[in-house]
Amino acid sequence: MPGQYIAQANPPPDPSLLSDDILKYATTLDTKNFLNEEELKSIDLFTRAADYIAAAMIFLNSNALLDKPITHDMIKPRLLGHWGTCPGLILIYAHLNRIIRNTGLDALYVVGPGHGAPAVLSCLWLEDSLSTFLPEYPRNREGLTRLISRFSVPGGFPSHINAETPGAIHEGGELGYALSVSFGAVMDNPHLVVACVIGDGEAETGPTAAAWHGYKYIDPAESGAVLPILHVNGFKISERTIFGVMDDKEITALFTGYGYQVRIVEDLENIHNDLAASLTWALSEIHTIQKAARSGSPIIKPRWPMLVLRTPKGWTGPKIINGEFIEGSFRSHQVPLPNAKTDAKELADLQKWLGSYGPNELFDEAGSPVEAILKIVPEDGKKLGMREESYKAYKPLLTPDWRKYTVAAGEQESCMKAIGRFLKEVVKENPKTFRIFSPDELVSNKLDAVLEETGRNFQWDIASRNQGGRVIEILSEHTCQGMLQGYTLTGRTGLFPSYEAFLGIIHTMMVQYSKFAKMAYETSWRQPCGSLNYLETSTWTRQEHNGFSHQNPSFIGAVLSLKPRFARVYLPPDANCFLSTISHCLRAKGYVNLMVGSKQPTTVWLDKEAADKHCIAGASVWKFASVDDGVDPDVVIVGVGVEMTFEVIAAAALLRKLVPALRVRVVNVTDLMVLSLGTAHPHALSEDAFETLFTKDRTVHFNYHGYPIELRGLLNGRGDGRVSIEGYNEEGTTTSPFDMMLCNHTSRFDVAIAAIRGGARFNPRVAVEAHEKESYIKHLAQKERDYIYANGKDHDDIFDTPKF
Structure with a gap:
């Protein structure tokens, strides 16, 4: 009868049929x-x-x-x-x-x-x-x-x-x-x-x-x-x-x-x-x-x-x-x-x-x-x-109070372990509006607490079939990105965790999406939708065991190149700050959020109250690591990223012992966009605010997780002549974690030398012994490298929390 059709039964004939039979069936x-x-x-x-x-x-x-x-x-x-x-x-x-x-x-x-x-x-x-x-x-x-x-x-x-x-x-x-x-x-x-x-x-x-x-x-x-x-x-x-x-x-x-x-x-x-x-x-x-x-x-x-x-x-x-x-x-x-x-x-x-x-x-x-x-x-x-x-299907995500998942300052905690526990509750509270799209790296990235609440939604696997799992794991970054885009644009919220080195695979996809988001923002009838949320871990600083191929922070630069209205890059320095950041990002609408952090246990520097204030500000002076709470410094040293911040604080502790006359201010930047010039970004520091953090005339040394050229472009001339930057400079191999710092001139020894050179310009007492101290610190760095190559590992206490 016209307009009616009785469907063939599902499933179809046995796949072992000859191709001619399959063709006839189809x-x-x-x-x-x-x-x-x-x-x-x-x-x-x-x-x-x-x-x-x-x-x-x-x-x-x-x-x-x-x-x-x-x-x-x-x-x-x-x-x-x-x-x-x-x-x-x-x-x-x-x-x-x-x-x-x-x-x-x-x-x-x-x-x-x-x-x-x-x-x-x-x-x-x-x-x-x-x-x-x-x-x-x-x-x-x-x-x-x-x-x-x-x-x-x-x-x-x-x-x-x-x-x-x-x-x-x-x-x-x-x-x-x-x-x-x-x-x-x-x-x-x-x-x-x-x-x-x-x-x-x-x-x-x-x-x-x-x-x-x-x-x-x-x-x-x-x-x-x-x-x-x-x-x-x-x-x-x-x-x-x-x-x-x-x-x-x-x-x-x-x-x-x-x-x-x-x-x-x-x-x-x-x-x-x-x-x-x-x-x-x-x-x-x-x-x-x-x-x-x-x-x-x-x-x-x-x-x-x-x-x-x-x-x-x-x-x-x-x-x-x-x-x-x-x-x-x-x-x-x-x-x-x-x-x-x-x-x-x-x-x-x-x-x-x-x-x-x-x-x-x-x-x-x-x-x-x-x-x-x-x-x-x-x-x-x-x-x-x-x-x-x-065009108007956004369902706000319910997020638990991140403060419930923080740990005490001074403890060692993995940023990813902490947010894994947080995400477990996010999944529980949002059973139909939140998914994680992961290229088979959830457990490797220490987010496996999520699997205590949900499973992987892999329908070809008997164990997870018809179970409604919130985790999509497929070893195709392109497929994860596409699914995340479709899920986000139809009103829900997703998260894309990945090894840092391989997020670049979907660089152009992300850029294409941001162009769509820009036009959507400028189109009056489209209502906002959630943000694209990237969680970048297994970073180059702790990929020394996998080698050079796994050491690549370039996705940061890809996001920095977006229209400022949509770009957000966060490098929280510890687990508590990361909890505050991810809670914010999952609720935010219309952005491309990139969060970069370590999966290895590292020192928690700030308690939950201090972490909250620090993340709201985007950057702040860390008085506990500074001389005289950072007042009237000779030099400013800045950490951007978990391991980079650890080395900055370790450098500050080293300088207290070796160069007590040097007045050091320690600054941490968790929201990278605050460093933008003037009105270039909604989060950009005003010129007055920039000078209150980094002074008007003192030397500033940045220890940065990504490529130095990215940070120099972001500063766009701010601090010309007094700013030095070290970061990842394409040096790496299968080695030890601290050797990666030495290879890329981001170790505590490199930071300390930069601080002495900068401080000597303003403090005569530092200048008079600068060469001697710098030579001695280089000697310490060489001894550390010699130990690594002789023993195949770092000193056991190299990443212990610095003492002041």
Whole structure:
């Protein structure tokens, strides 16, 4: 009966079947006359109208409804846009509309080909979602003219889907992340289905290859579902795609191996019936899997459905121009008629192309879509462009009082152990709105207290299946990042702990997200969402056993390079300060928060009250380690980071014994952004505040956890001529922890020498013996290195708390 379909049983045939049998199973589906005549007409008109608008957006600056012949002056001066992917994206959008209208499905549409903005914007205008958020684009002649003429021009819509696009939670500028973002979006959203389109160019990326496994981390009892749609149109910018030259058997075998049920949609003569039946089948399979899990009898290793849509690149566009194939070739990727502004032949071809859609049949006199198009448009709350998950779904996180997890000053404690206990309670208080995305390093990073409250949500593992674990562990930083983005942008809060050296893998992903966040912040109708929270540990200072490859703090610089409004970098000096910091970051909205700390036990310098005040200030004088509480110093020595601060305090203690005449002020910086110049950052110290901490004229020496050039750039000239900086300088190997300090000139001996040199400029009593003391300290450093190389370890007491 048209409009109905009985889903195949899940699971599918035994994977040991021959590939020919698998192919038959995956591609056999009766699609003849699946749609009734009214639905078929409406979908056809919707796709024609959207295709027309998308093409017109690339070319026209006026004459939006082709009321008269196109002339050269009606063509935009710069032709920007990507036509090739648009017809496929529109086709899927139209069919999702039909299903949503008929069934009430709750869905989001995530588009990997980010340059497909004309496709999505045209559909948003047709369904009247655009005017809901942007009233200047009403569904009439005026709104259509503005949409078409203002696309990809200064002040108008960009050529990418971005945060200004209603319904969007993914930009797609850098390819590879649509699928992982989609999996993050459905976690803890049991009602939601995300239809995710992966272009066959994007499918060639490494991040996408890993993300196909994402459903293995989706518990169908508690979460929604992702329907991946691999759009195979055969070409990228100027070359064939890998998937474009794979036959049906190869593609089916590949994705069957991944664990999917595959349906290939490729009947171009009957495409609407084929796609409608296939989508209905896929949703039926999803329902079967979820129903079983939610009734307490989950299917063992369920095979989730996926679709492979084969359509020509640039379908419905120009066929041949100047003797070269356009439709179905790479030449349709961007602008099929690049010389339409000046070439009469291409202008005539454009007239023919746009006219082929029959705009007079699609829009009435007022410029509104004809009634038949609107028959597949869902109700307002269900429209793909109006889903609240995409723009106003933030659920504030409940955090316990961090003070309950502090330890007494003077004790030794691992920052990560302390916050692991805190996170255990965060998980307990937020069972549906908080997740940890970790590249298989939770235990290694000493956060395993979390596992006392929750498990790992790995559905292919019998031990954790259907248990609702809050921890996602997969050895793909890209997948963790994508899932974190999808989870965050749909209103929840996540945490990404990682080895310091390997967070750089997702550097550009983080930057892409920050650009989306910037545009979202500047878009009036988007409400704030949580922050991206990174926890960077297993740092270079304690990766001496793993060697040079594991020593890399460059992700700090990546965050520092972001727009200041969104960048936050914290280097808490001890466990108590770290507890205060993470509690703040998990509650904060709209930032990229990077927290850097040690997993090894280190001295706790501040009690909970002092830690609270210090973190609020972002930086302060540590009187207990300073001479005369830091008043009237000869030199200022500054620690930034756990181990760097320890060496600064050890240096202060050493100087008390060796150079008692030297007046030392010790400062700790926990919020790196306070060092920014003036108004460069919301947390930046004023010039007066900077001088109260670091004096007006005394030498200041920074012992910094990251690359010195980062800190110099952050200071931006502050303290010119009197500031010296040491930090990680790409020296390392498999050695001892203290030798790492010596290698990078960040040891207590290096700090003490810098302090003597600086103090000698202002204190004659220090100057008179500076050379002697400096030589002796160098001698102590060499003796320490000799001991390390002779014994294969540091002195047992090297990291004991310094005594003053």
